[in-house]
Amino acid sequence: MKRTAVDSDMLFLPHEIIRNILKRLPVKSLIRFQCVCKDWKNLIQNPSFIADHLQQSTHQNPSLLLEYYGINIPLRWRLNLLDCGLQVRGVQNSPSNNSLRNASIVGSCSGLVCLEIHQLYQYPHSLSLWNPATTAVRHVPRTRTDFSNFDGCVTGFGFSPIVNDYKIVRTYAEFRGVAAKAEMFSLNRGTWKAIDIGNLKGVKLNSETVMANGAIFWSGLKLFGEKEGEDNIDFQEDEDYIEEAEDEVDLIVSFDIAKEVFTVIPWPELDYNGDIKLTVYENKLAILCDIWEHDVEIPDIIDLWVLDEGTCASGQTWSWTKRYTSSPLSCTLDSMAIWRNEIVCKPHSEEHDDKGRIDVLYMTNLTTNEVKRYIIPYRDYILRIYNYVESLVSVGNNYVEES
Amino acid sequence: MSSSVEAITVLSSDGDEFKITVSAAKLSKPLNWMLEDVCFSDDCDEVPTIEVNSKTLVKVIEYCEKHAPRANSGASDSDAEELKKWDIEFMKMDVKDILFHILMAANYLHMEGLYDLACQTAADLMKGMTVSQIRKIFHIKNDFSSEEQEQLRRQHPGCSFD
Numbered sequence: 001m002k003r004t005a006v007d008s009d010m011l012f013l014p015h016e017i018i019r020n021i022l023k024r025l026p027v028k029s030l031i032r033f034q035c036v037c038k039d040w041k042n043l044i045q046n047p048s049f050i051a052d053h054l055q056q057s058t059h060q061n062p063s064l065l066l067e068y069y070g071i072n073i074p075l076r077w078r079l080n081l082l083d084c085g086l087q088v089r090g091v092q093n094s095p096s097n098n099s100l101r102n103a104s105i106v107g108s109c110s111g112l113v114c115l116e117i118h119q120l121y122q123y124p125h126s127l128s129l130w131n132p133a134t135t136a137v138r139h140v141p142r143t144r145t146d147f148s149n150f151d152g153c154v155t156g157f158g159f160s161p162i163v164n165d166y167k168i169v170r171t172y173a174e175f176r177g178v179a180a181k182a183e184m185f186s187l188n189r190g191t192w193k194a195i196d197i198g199n200l201k202g203v204k205l206n207s208e209t210v211m212a213n214g215a216i217f218w219s220g221l222k223l224f225g226e227k228e229g230e231d232n233i234d235f236q237e238d239e240d241y242i243e244e245a246e247d248e249v250d251l252i253v254s255f256d257i258a259k260e261v262f263t264v265i266p267w268p269e270l271d272y273n274g275d276i277k278l279t280v281y282e283n284k285l286a287i288l289c290d291i292w293e294h295d296v297e298i299p300d301i302i303d304l305w306v307l308d309e310g311t312c313a314s315g316q317t318w319s320w321t322k323r324y325t326s327s328p329l330s331c332t333l334d335s336m337a338i339w340r341n342e343i344v345c346k347p348h349s350e351e352h353d354d355k356g357r358i359d360v361l362y363m364t365n366l367t368t369n370e371v372k373r374y375i376i377p378y379r380d381y382i383l384r385i386y387n388y389v390e391s392l393v394s395v396g397n398n399y400v401e402e403s
Numbered sequence: 404m405s406s407s408v409e410a411i412t413v414l415s416s417d418g419d420e421f422k423i424t425v426s427a428a429k430l431s432k433p434l435n436w437m438l439e440d441v442c443f444s445d446d447c448d449e450v451p452t453i454e455v456n457s458k459t460l461v462k463v464i465e466y467c468e469k470h471a472p473r474a475n476s477g478a479s480d481s482d483a484e485e486l487k488k489w490d491i492e493f494m495k496m497d498v499k500d501i502l503f504h505i506l507m508a509a510n511y512l513h514m515e516g517l518y519d520l521a522c523q524t525a526a527d528l529m530k531g532m533t534v535s536q537i538r539k540i541f542h543i544k545n546d547f548s549s550e551e552q553e554q555l556r557r558q559h560p561g562c563s564f565d
Contacts, residue, residue, distance in 0.1 A: 013505045017416045017510055024526035031559050035534045126540070147490070274417060 019043060023053045027133035027390050044343050044392070052286050054111055054391040060084075064339055065091070065113070065132075065388045067105055068380040077102045080378065081132070081388065082361075084340070088376055097276070103128075107157035109211045109349065111391025112166055112187075114157035122154045127168060129187065133390035138267055139169065143183055143192045156218065158211035160257035164188075168258050169195070169216060177204040177221060183262060188398055199264045203252060212280040213309075215254045219278055222249040222264070252278075252285065252307070268320030280337045280387070281306050281323065288335040288343060299328035302335050302343060302364065327369045333362050336385045341366050346382055409436065410449050415457040422451065427467035430474055433511040454511065459504040460527050466493065474516075486491050494524040502528075 001040040013021075020045065022030065030053070034041040056259055079091040106114040108125070113132060118127035124147055127140040148151075151174040157167045166187040174180040176337040182195040205220040224247040250267040274289035292300045304324040310317045326343070333345035342363040350357050359376035376382070410424045413434075428434040430445065453460060465521050469489060473482060496502050502525055509518035538545065546556070 005469060011499070011507070013503060013506065014429045017506050018541075020518075021506075021525045021529070024523055025530050029530040029532075032534060035547070035555055036537050036541075037546050041555070042541075151504065278506075 015043075016300045019052075019168060023049065023056045027392055030392060033145070033277055034193055050394075054389065054393060057389045057391055061389065062340055063390070064337070064344065064389045065105065065386040066376070066382050067384045067386065068378070077104065078380065079105075079132075081375070082376075082385075086103075088378070092135070102277060105386055106155045106168070106217070107211055108210055108386040108388045109157060109166065109270055110159040111389055112159070112395065113386075113388070114155075114168055116155065123147060123173075124170070125135075127155070127185075129166065129168075129395045131391065131393060131395055132388070134349075134392060134394075136395045138187075138395035138399075141183055141192070143170075145172065145181070145183065146167075147172070149174075150180065151385075152177060154179075154205040154209075154222075155220065156209040156216035158214070158216040158255075158257050160214040161382060162214060162258040165257070167260075169255050171200065171205055173204065176223060179203055179205060179397040182391065183264070190396060194261075194278075195260055198345055200253065200262050203251070203264065204270075208278060210278045210285065212285045213283050214258055215256050217254045217255075217278060217285050219267075219276065220251055220253050222251055223247075224249070225325075234380050245271065254285070261326060263316065265307070265309075265318050270305075273302070275334065277335050277337070279335075281338050284308065286323075286338065288338070290333065292332060292333055299330070300324040300332050301346070302333070303329055304338075304343070305364070324366050326364050327371075330372070336367075337387060338361075344385060413460075414450050414452040415495055416452065417452050417457045419457040419460075420422075421464055423464050424468060424471065427471040429462065430467045430470060430516070431514050432510055435510055440496065456504065457510050461514065462466055462496075462501065463508050463514075463517070464507060465545075467514075469493075470516060479526040494520060498525065505521045 010196060018040075020035070022040075025033070034044050043075065062086065066079045066080040066088070068080070077100045081091050082086050082088050090244055102118040103115045103119065104240065105115055108114075111131060111133070113130045115128045115130055118125050122235050123237050126142060129138045129140060132137070141354065152173045154171050157166070158169075168185040169337040170183050170185075171179040172181040172183075179197055179200040182197045183192050183202070185192045185196045202224070203220050203222050204216040207218075209216055209218050211217070224238045246316050252265040252267060254263045254265055255261070256263065263312055268287070270289065271287075272291055274291040277288040277290075279286050279288055281304065287305045290300065302325075303322055305320050306323045308319045308321065309321045312320075332348035333346050335343050337344050342365050345362040347360055347362065352358060357379060359380060359382060361374045361376060361382070363372045363374065364370075365372070410422045411428060413421050413423060415421060417533075423434075423486060425438060428438055434453075453464060470486070471488060495501075505517070506525065507523045508514075509521055533538075537543070
């Protein structure tokens with residue numbers, strides 16, 4: 001009778017099987033299991049394993065980061081994590097946890113979160129890259145851009161598997177909020193560099209961003225004023241004139257993280273007015289439109305539009321398709337994002353129980369149309385939500401200040 | 404292969420005979436090749452051996468027979484839900500005693516569904532374990548020097564060698 005490894009009492013699993021098991025483990029367990037032996041430590045720290053683990057985690061446990069500003073004094077920024085099993089837990093050791101500093105999320109992508117750390121008298125806000133699962137933080141160096149020349153800035157964050165790099169893009173706006181300069185930080189290089197703003201002339205970007213398919217997206221406006229861009233005329237007292245006389249066109253701006261190029265994309269032709277939220281559906285840019293009528297008798301609905309990008313002989317093509325319309329809603333909801341085939345919304349009006357206001361999320365299933373209501377066991381006010389997956393991805397150790 | 408044959412006989416590595424239906428055997432690529440290669444008519448004496456022990460082979464065949472109808476014809480969502488529940492019950496087994504053997508067998512028999520299921524079950528069982536529990540079930544010796552342990556602890560406060 002033959003004996004094989006399969007029926008020996010001392011069973012040693014081959015490396016391939018160990019790897020396939022370990023990639024399904026939570027980051028917390030993997031950090032602990034680095035101590036099992038040198039082989040396991042080397043495997044767990046191996047970049048190709050980390051990439052496999054991220055992929056598995058994306059598929060297996062897509063989570064949501066819930067961003068709050070506390071209703072208590074002092075106002076305090078806080079994060080919770082909502083996992084696949086709809087369990088909510090606090091996120092520990094965030095970079096601004098142990099100080100009075102406040103923060104906000106720029107973006108969450110492939111395991112890393114980019115934060116703006118708010119400090120008094122410091123503008124633009126300093127940036128940090130943070131892995132909430134490993135608790136590693138990297139402070140992004142400041143650039144030498146003289147901010148006194150600008151009026152504001154808009155920041156985006158994303159990852160491209162093509163170049164295997166995380167990048168932060170910051171556009172600086174001149175008067176009227178029009179983009180005038182752009183800079184980009186690469187995690188791999190650890191430095192900032194200037195980016196050609198090209199087609200962004202005359203475009204004003206909104207601060208909210210999403211990341212899909214290797215690109216960062218903003219909604220924005222093209223302003224057709226008499227004065228475009230770089231004229232150094234003092235407009236201070238003409239603000240009323242500008243608001244009334246200018247034409248504006250809604251548009252989408254994308255930044256291709258691998259190619260480092262901005263592209264202006266047309267807005268879908270919506271035949272109604274609604275509240276718009278950028279989100280991601282099937283790894284494509286999508287927008288959620290909350291449509292409401294002044295007539296209270298008419299129930300609200302939510303539409304989902306998805307952007308398909310293609311190429312033709314004359315260049316790039318874009319088409320918007322309405323992929324989903326919700327059933328009439330029983331109360332007014334503000335949609336926030338798509339998560340696991342559901343539109344996550346918060347109620348437009350506060351909800352209360354006998355102890356005071358409660359935190360509630362509504363989830364509208366894109367397949368069944370069913371709307372479910374979840375009470376979050378915190379009484380703070382959820383400001384924004386971000387798709388998040390936990391990962392072992394490193395924020396890097398060293399950086400060199402750009403000279 | 405005769406079309407009249409609905410089940411074949413195979414031998415485990417311990418030499419025990421097992422029956423497996425043709426449709427269930429198709430879940431494994433090597434078994435499928437075996438079906439094509441070997442003569443399965445009633446008067447054929449040749450019985451193929453599968454290098455898996457009897458205890459494990461019973462479980463593998465049970466899995467195949469349960470999953471074969473869905474794999475061969477597709478199934479409704481409610482069936483899929485029912486099958487998921489069945490998988491969870493099926494996987495309630497001891498890690499060292501049988502789960503690792505199932506892992507090896509599923510890998511060897513190229514059964515993707517069972518392999519994924521067994522890997523996930525192992526991961527779920529392991530995630531709460533201590534380092535020493537892991538070393539015990541995987542028969543691993545601690546090969547870190549005390550300096551290396553100290554360094555790891557410093558780099559990763561979440562590490563523990565116990």
